[in-house]
Amino acid sequence: MARRTRHQVLALFPVLALAVTVTGCATKVGTGSGTDAGSGISLVEAGKLTTCTHLSYKPFQYSEGDKTVGFDVDLVNLVAKDLGAEQKIFDTPFETITSGEVFNTNKCDLAAAGMTITDERKEAIDFSEPYFDASQALLVKKGSGITDLSGLKGKKIGVQLETTGEKYANDNSAANGYTVIQFEDLPLMETAVRTGAVDAAINDNGVLYDYVKEFPDTEVTKEFDTGESYGIGMKKGNKALLDKVNAVLKKANENGEYDKIYEKWFGKKPEKK
C-alpha cells in the first residue's frame, strides 16, 4: 500500500517538470531567426523572402491553382532573386498590413498588396519608392446610367475594408448622399455590384478594369484622379531592406524589366511620365 502511494505522487513530478520546461522553452514573439542575406539584411525565415499580401487583388496578386501570381508577385521576385532567396507569400487581412502588425510580429519581410502610399500608413510602416500609379474607379452594372458619385444619391456604394477607395467614398458621402457598405475583400465587393446589393463600388482602377474584362455585365464609368501610387511596405526602420528594394526597383526601371512585367499583366507598355 505504501509503495503504491509513493508511486502515485512521484508520477506528478515528470508532469511538473514538463510544465516548467514548456514555459521556459516558449520563444518570445519577435525573434526572427533569419540569416544574413548579405549587406545586413535579415529575413524572418532563412533563404526565403516572405511577402505579406491580401488575396485576391487581380492582377496584382491572385491564386492560379495553388500558386500565387500577379504583377506584385513578379516585381518582388526581382528583389528575391537579387537577395538569392525564394519568395514566399503570406495571405493576411489587409488591415494587419496597413497597421504594421505583420511586421511588428515578424510575420514577413515586406508587403506587396496593391497598397497605396498614404501619410496615415506611413506612420505605421515604411514604403519603397512608388512603383505603380493608380487612381480610384467606379464599378457599376452595365447600363445603370450611373456615371459619377452624384448619381448615387440615396443609393449604396460598396467599398473594401481599409482601402483608399473607402476613404474617398467616406470623404464624399456627405456631399453626395449615398450609404457606404463595407466589404472584407475585393471579390465580395465586386460580386455585390453584380447581385445588386450595392449600386456601385469604388476601388483601384487596375483591379476594376481587370474585373470588367472577366464580367462584361459590369463596367467602369468613371475614374477619380487621386494621384495615388503603390509602394512596397516594410517594417519601420528596416533601412537595409528598404535601400535594397529601392535599388532593385530603380534597376528594373532602367533595364526594361519593369516594362516587361507591366506589359505581361496589363497588355501594354506603361506610359512614360
Next chain:
Amino acid sequence: MAMSKRQRAKAFRGAQYALLVVVAIVLALVADWGEIKRAFFNVDIAVSMFPNVLTVSLVNTLIYTALGFAFALLAGLLLALMKLSPVGPYRWIATVYIEFFRGIPALLVFIAVGFGVPLAFGIDFDIYSKVMLSLGIVGAAYMAETIRAGIQAVPKGQIEAARSLGMSQGRTTITVVIPQAFRIILPPLTNELIMLTKDSSLIYIIGLAREEYELTKFGREVLSRSPSLTPILVIGLCYLLITLPLGYLSRYLERQTGGKKISTPESTGLGVSA
C-alpha cells in the same frame, strides 16, 4: 507506513493543488505585465467606444439574433414535424437539410445567402432579410433536432388521452403536444439563442453599412485604428452582457421544468456551430 485510501486521495489532491500553484506562479513570472496592460487595458480606447458600441452595435447584434431566432424557430418546428412525419419524402428532406446545415460552417452559409442566392436567382433583398435567412437557415438545422426531441419527450399518455377524447391527430399535435414540448425544450432553446448570438459575429461578410455594424465588426473596426487589443476585451464583455443572462435564464428554466432533461446534440457537447 501504509496510507489509507482517504489519505492517499488527500495527498493526490494536495499534489494537484501544488501543481496548479506552481503553473500559476510560472505564468505570472513569465508574462510581461506592462505589455498586457498596454495590449488589453487601454482605458482611453475603451471609453472612446461608448456609447456607439452599445447604442449601435449591441442593438444590431440583438436585432440580428432575434430575427434569426424567430426564423429558426418556425423553420425548425416545420423541420421537426417533417422528420416525425409518416410521409417518407418529408422525413428524407428534413434529414438532408439538418445534416447538411449542421455539417458546414455558418460562414459559408452566410456567403451563400448573401452572394450566391442573389447571383443564382437574380434577385436581391435587404440586409435584414439576408441576416434573417442566413442565421435562420443555420439555426433551424440545430433547433429542429431540439424541437423533435422535445415533441418525443411529451408523455405518450397525453396523446392517448387526447385521442380518446375524440381529438384528431392534427388537433392533438397543435393544442396538446407542441405547447408541452416547448415547455420542455425551453432550456436548450436558450442555449440555441446563445449560439445564434455568437454566430451573428459572422454577418459582416455580407457587407454592412456603418449603422448596421454588429458587435464584432464594430470591435474590429476600432481595432484597426488602435495600437491595442482593448477593443477585443470591450466587445467580449458586451457579448457576455447578452450570453451570461441567457445562461442564467436557461438554468432557471431547467429548474422550473423540474429538470426534465432531454438529450440534444448541444447538451451532450457534440453539436457545435461554426
